Amino acid sequence: MSYSVGQVAGYAGVTVRTLHHYDKAGLLSPSERSPAGYRLYSDADLARLQQILFYRELGFPLEQIAAILADPDASALDHLRERHRRLNDExxxxHRLVEVAERAMEVQETGVRLTPEERFEVFGDVAFDLSYATDAHLKWGASEGHARAMARAAAHTKEDWRRLMAEAAEWRGRLLDAYDAGAAPDSDLVAGLAEEHRQHITRWFTPCPPETHCRIADDYVEDARAFALVVPAAQQRPGLAVFLREAVHANARRKAGPR
Known part of the structure; x- marks a missing residue:
């Protein structure tokens, strides 16, 4: 059976121009001609085209494909092994480039300009989830507070982060003690802890008025990735995120005073 250039191009998913190029390069010339002189491809031609496209998909240059097809039994396996090695190298x-890109994105999205080793040393179990950082950037990126927080974070030195995280860990310990002791989220003790948290954000990142603090605390309940920045997963308790949110809202009501 014979096939026109247009039919072959449609079957193979290539352009007519590509087939003409393969013909000109001597890689795939149609075996037949119609009475009117048009190129016609045979079943054997289609099989050869399939081989060509297979090698092209693997990244072989046309010259090398021609050499393989000229003597497939003698050279195809060696060529494939070499291509396999090069593909693995690539x-x-x-993978290395992906890692570099991810680190660059982390710097841009989280504002933490530390090496991976420094991050582990300073943050320990507190992990910056890049997906959350990206989502947060999309959610808050237009706000002045978010931009200021990212700028402040980017300016922090390793020693700044060490002090910041030590302060956060000490506060977190007292929050967990209050929760484990059954303290009410609107008690003086717990509302005071919420106020300390608000001041911590203001001191290290950006001014955090009570209404902004409430939105941040709401996020702790709605997104586990956000809460993991405050309390690592290994230290979390059931209901703790809700407890902190209620404490933050209780503190905000105190700040607002009687209506």
Missing amino acids: IARL
């Missing part, structure tokens, strides 16, 4: 290189 995959490893791309």
Whole structure:
């Protein structure tokens, strides 16, 4: 059976121009001609085209494909092994580039300009989830407070982060003690802890009025990734995020005073 250039292009998912190029390069010339002189491809031509496209998909240049097809039994396996090695090298290189890109995104999205080793040393179990950082940037990126927080975070030194995290850990310990002791979220003790948290954000990142603090605390309940920045997963208790949110809202009501 014979096929026109247009039919072959449609079957193979290539352009007519590509087939003409393969013909000109001597890689795939149609075996037949119609009475009117048009190119016609045979079933054997289609099988050869399938081989060509297979090697092209693997990244072989046309010259090398021509050499393989000229003597497939003698050279195809060696060529494939070499291409396999090069592809693995390229995959490893791309993995390294992905890691570099992820670190760059983390810097941009979280504002934490530390090496991975420094991050582990300073943050320990508190992990910056890049997906949350990206979502937060999309959610809050237009706000002045978010921009200021990112700028402040980017300016922090390793020692700043060490002090910040030590302060947060000490506060977190007292929050957990209050929760474990059954303190009410609107008690003086717990509302005071909420106020300390608000001041912590103001001191290290951006001014945090009570209404903004409430929105941040709401996020702790709605998104586990956000709460993990405050209390690592290993230290969390059931209902703790809701407890902190209620404490923050209780503190905000105190700040607002009687209506």
